[in-house]
Each structure stands twice: as C-alpha cells, then as structure tokens.
Amino acid sequence: MDSRSPSAEILIIDDEESIIDGCRQALEKTGYSVITTMDGTTGIRLAREKKPDLAFVDLKMPNCSGMDIIELLSKEIPELVLIVITGYASIVSAVEAMKKGAYDYLPKPFTPDQLRAVAQRGLEHRFLKIEATRLREEKEFMERNFITFVSHEMRSPLVTIQQYIESLKVIADDVLPPTAKDIIVRCEKRLENLQDLVEHWLDVSRIENGTFFKTREPLQLNSIIEKSIEELSPLCQRRELTLGADLKDSLPGILGDQESLLRVFTNIIGNATKYTSAGGTISVSTDFDEYYVIAKISDTGIGIPKEKLPFIFEPFYRVRGKEERQKGSGLGLTFSKKIIDAHEGKLEAYSKEGEGTTFVLKLPRVQAE
Structure with missing residues (x-):
C-alpha cells in the first residue's frame, strides 16, 4: 500500500481527550484509519501490534515520557514516522525529540488543516524512506549476483571467441596475408584486455562480498x-x-x-x-x-x-x-x-x-x- 494514500493508518498518543477526539475527526474525515490511546504504555503496545504508518506523540504523558516513547519506537520500528504534539515544550524540547527520532513537531493549539498538512508531509517522508530502502536493497541484490552474471554471461563467450581465434590461426595461418594476421593479433590483444577487465571486476565483487580471501x-x-x-x-x-x-x-x-x-x-x-x-x-x-x-x-x-x-x-x-x-x-x-x-x-x-x-x-x- 502506498503510505501517502488517505487509507494510511495513524496512531495518536495523547492524554487529553479533546485532542484525541479532534485529531480523530480531522484525520478520519480525510480517509485515514486512526488508532488512539491516552496511555503511553498502551501506545507502545499498539505501535508494536498494529505497525501504523505514522504516530503523533504528546511529550507530556502521565505515566510514560513522550521522549522515551519516541526513542523506543524509532529504534524498534524505524519505518514508523513520529511527530511530536505538545503544548508545553519549548523549541529545545522539540529539537531534542527530533534527535531521538521524531520527524516533525506540531505545537498546540493547531487547526485541523495544520494537522492534516503535517500528517501528509510525514507520510510523504515515510514513502520516500521506504523507496530509498527498496532501491538500496535492490542495488545490493544486483551487486551480490553480479559475479554469477559475469561468470556465466561474459566469461564463457570470451573463452569461445579465444578458441575460435586459436583455431583460425592453426587452420589459415599459412594462407593469411600479413594484414589479416595483424588484425588477428589486434583481436587477441583486445580480447585479452576484456578478459582482464572481467577478472578484475570479479575480484572487486569477491572482495565486497567477502569471498576473495577468508584467512590471514x-x-x-x-x-x-x-x-x-x-x-x-x-x-x-x-x-x-x-x-x-x-x-x-x-x-x-x-x-x-x-x-x-x-x-x-x-x-x-x-x-x-x-x-x-x-x-x-x-x-x-x-x-x-x-x-x-x-x-x-x-x-x-x-x-x-x-x-x-x-x-x-x-x-x-x-x-x-x-x-x-x-x-x-x-x-x-x-x-x-x-x-x-x-x-x-x-x-x-x-x-x-x-x-x-x-x-x-x-x-x-x-x-x-
């Protein structure tokens, strides 16, 4: 599912019932699925169980610090986008929360439009993070499989070409004019360079995946x-x-x-x-x-x-x-x-x-x- 879509799931952890109700109405009106709790410990459990796309966390909670929630969830669920909502914290507190893993900061009081804008921005951020991770994993997969590709798709044809050239020299060396022999020599040199290139690249790939040498x-x-x-x-x-x-x-x-x-x-x-x-x-x-x-x-x-x-x-x-x-x-x-x-x-x-x-x-x- 594209986490930028309105069907994304959002968790709200805040100890004020009015904030919980207002956020739910504003976000559900846009089409988001909303989970709420007024308890920090329950919020951690819900985040672990439901794996929401985004979470709004109040810094000032009665039984569990919002700062602790952010630090814990950012480590346990790195794809979860965390946004601080609070009415008492200073800019220093907001910066500290972002250092611990929060993505953004929404001060109270806020309007429904401000809430939705921050939610949309956070979901866009999550989508980009997931895409970046996917592309990185795809790149790593291609690099891991590069040795196999080179071995089967390049080395074998090069060996075959080399054998054809050797056969040509044996069969027709006596009848070939000097210019043709010179062309064959040039071909052999280019082929040798290409084989060296393939071997060097294979070596580099083996070093990267740890198979080039295993003992010291x-x-x-x-x-x-x-x-x-x-x-x-x-x-x-x-x-x-x-x-x-x-x-x-x-x-x-x-x-x-x-x-x-x-x-x-x-x-x-x-x-x-x-x-x-x-x-x-x-x-x-x-x-x-x-x-x-x-x-x-x-x-x-x-x-x-x-x-x-x-x-x-x-x-x-x-x-x-x-x-x-x-x-x-x-x-x-x-x-x-x-x-x-x-x-x-x-x-x-x-x-x-x-x-x-x-x-x-x-x-x-x-x-x-």
Missing part, C-alpha cells in the same frame, strides 16, 4: 615488496626507469593474505611505470609507528591533477595523460583500495601535477604481547 596469516611486508620489485624490475629496465627500495629493518609483522597484497604492490608500482617518463624514478620505502606498518610508493611521473585526485579509487576511473604508455582496466586502484580496506588498513594518495605521486599504505601491525 602472519606476514612480513618487506618480503612482499621485494617480490613485487623482482617481478617488475624487467619492465622498469625496458622502460628505462629506476626502481629502488629503502626497506626498514626489523619491521613488525602484519596479518594478511599474501597473494592479494602482492597484487596491490604490483598494481601500484605498475601504475607508476605508465605515468613516469624514461629516466624517471620509482621508489618504495617502509616504516612503522605505534599502530601501523607503513609503505610508501613514490614516482617522479606526471602527477595527478588536484581535481582528479579524489576520484582515482573509483571503478573505471582513469587519469588520462599523454605520458600514459598503455591502457588499463580502470580497476587496479579500486582493487587495491578494497584489499587494503579488507585488511583494516588505509590507502591514500598524494600528488602534485608535474612532480609525481606518492601512495601511502598503512596496515595494522601485529602488537607484541
């Missing part, structure tokens, strides 16, 4: 960084970049997933190679403080414009520049941020256009007993 083990961050440097050194040599490290000795241990953290460092260092010109430097250093083991990855590349820096961890966002050597999926930094978040750490970026970028990774250290 004691690790030394320096050893993970050394492996990533070893992996990327040949690439840096080809691109005439200096890749150096200043790793602090006796670094405290961390708890984490080695493979995912290794990917974080290869992502960020690999990203630096795309935006750093030949002759430039990429440096990695480690340190620690009372709470975190800290790694910094700095480059002397083109930097990130100030207005783009807040968006670099968003999915598919890429800082395009003339120095960029190759295109990526736009998910590498998103993946890295979510992995560090999943480790209860922090990933931050600092940059100045034309001078370079520094990524700072902080992972909780294992505390000595």
Whole structure:
C-alpha cells in the first residue's frame, strides 16, 4: 500500500481527550484509519501490534515520557514516522525529540488543516524512506549476483571467441596475408584486455562480498615488496626507469593474505611505470609507528591533477595523460583500495601535477604481547 494514500493508518498518543477526539475527526474525515490511546504504555503496545504508518506523540504523558516513547519506537520500528504534539515544550524540547527520532513537531493549539498538512508531509517522508530502502536493497541484490552474471554471461563467450581465434590461426595461418594476421593479433590483444577487465571486476565483487580471501596469516611486508620489485624490475629496465627500495629493518609483522597484497604492490608500482617518463624514478620505502606498518610508493611521473585526485579509487576511473604508455582496466586502484580496506588498513594518495605521486599504505601491525 502506498503510505501517502488517505487509507494510511495513524496512531495518536495523547492524554487529553479533546485532542484525541479532534485529531480523530480531522484525520478520519480525510480517509485515514486512526488508532488512539491516552496511555503511553498502551501506545507502545499498539505501535508494536498494529505497525501504523505514522504516530503523533504528546511529550507530556502521565505515566510514560513522550521522549522515551519516541526513542523506543524509532529504534524498534524505524519505518514508523513520529511527530511530536505538545503544548508545553519549548523549541529545545522539540529539537531534542527530533534527535531521538521524531520527524516533525506540531505545537498546540493547531487547526485541523495544520494537522492534516503535517500528517501528509510525514507520510510523504515515510514513502520516500521506504523507496530509498527498496532501491538500496535492490542495488545490493544486483551487486551480490553480479559475479554469477559475469561468470556465466561474459566469461564463457570470451573463452569461445579465444578458441575460435586459436583455431583460425592453426587452420589459415599459412594462407593469411600479413594484414589479416595483424588484425588477428589486434583481436587477441583486445580480447585479452576484456578478459582482464572481467577478472578484475570479479575480484572487486569477491572482495565486497567477502569471498576473495577468508584467512590471514602472519606476514612480513618487506618480503612482499621485494617480490613485487623482482617481478617488475624487467619492465622498469625496458622502460628505462629506476626502481629502488629503502626497506626498514626489523619491521613488525602484519596479518594478511599474501597473494592479494602482492597484487596491490604490483598494481601500484605498475601504475607508476605508465605515468613516469624514461629516466624517471620509482621508489618504495617502509616504516612503522605505534599502530601501523607503513609503505610508501613514490614516482617522479606526471602527477595527478588536484581535481582528479579524489576520484582515482573509483571503478573505471582513469587519469588520462599523454605520458600514459598503455591502457588499463580502470580497476587496479579500486582493487587495491578494497584489499587494503579488507585488511583494516588505509590507502591514500598524494600528488602534485608535474612532480609525481606518492601512495601511502598503512596496515595494522601485529602488537607484541
């Protein structure tokens, strides 16, 4: 039922019989279903049993504070819209009631038109809240099912296309002219990029639903960084970049997933190679403080414009520049941020256009007993 309609159910909790009767007549004349009580405890029971769409609550009740009723019902029935009606409370009391969960405030005395206007506004608010909740739940459902969709609807066709290309190369490689072979190579490269994109997005989805990694083990961050440097050194040599490290000795241990953290460092260092010109430097250093083991990855590349820096961890966002050597999926930094978040750490970026970028990774250290 659309809670904005006149058939909505309204509960009135007030200890004045004249207020109860006046509100009932004004609201029932509009078509609302009205439940009334002059007792606060009974009002709580009716709210629990009847689940009304909206409730008017008097702050000054003989056996139960209206403030307590509002605080209780706002927690127990969050979809219930609560409106304060009272003749003695100040604006301070009204503000306090709204802090505890009331939506609006109607001072006594009030006219039937004022009552109906506030009721209509409250029901509109309830409808919007319900719609927002529905849309959020729908979005979460779609995100939870995205992995299944990608797995079945995208991965299988990509594998089939790859098999067709391989078959074409075997069957017709000897008869194809160089231009056709070049087209096949381009197709393979595009297909590889698309497969990487799908895999990266699957990884991001798995991180969000908690299935990417389930266990953590004691690790030394320096050893993970050394492996990533070893992996990327040949690439840096080809691109005439200096890749150096200043790793602090006796670094405290961390708890984490080695493979995912290794990917974080290869992502960020690999990203630096795309935006750093030949002759430039990429440096990695480690340190620690009372709470975190800290790694910094700095480059002397083109930097990130100030207005783009807040968006670099968003999915598919890429800082395009003339120095960029190759295109990526736009998910590498998103993946890295979510992995560090999943480790209860922090990933931050600092940059100045034309001078370079520094990524700072902080992972909780294992505390000595």
